[in-house]
Amino acid sequence: xxxxNLRGRRNDSHGTAHLSSKLTPEKVRQIRxxxxxxxxxxxxxxxxVAHKTVWKIMxxxxxxxxx
Numbered sequence: 001x002x003x004x005n006l007r008g009r010r011n012d013s014h015g016t017a018h019l020s021s022k023l024t025p026e027k028v029r030q031i032r033x034x035x036x037x038x039x040x041x042x043x044x045x046x047x048x049v050a051h052k053t054v055w056k057i058m059x060x061x062x063x064x065x066x067x
């Protein structure tokens with residue numbers, strides 16, 4: 001871990017800075033605005049992410065920095 005930190009190989013990226021991110025802040029806001037209208041599975045298919053990802057967004061586990 002120390003070597004990784006010293007060489008700058010640590011990835012602390014969050015949100016769109018993360019290389020594998022499929023969502024943008026705008027899409028996260030859209031997902032939250034649709035809460036209660038569609039199931040997590042339907043939202044997941046609509047935005048190309050897993051239903052568990054939608055659940056985490058809705059329950060404040062991920063994308064906390066987006067209001």
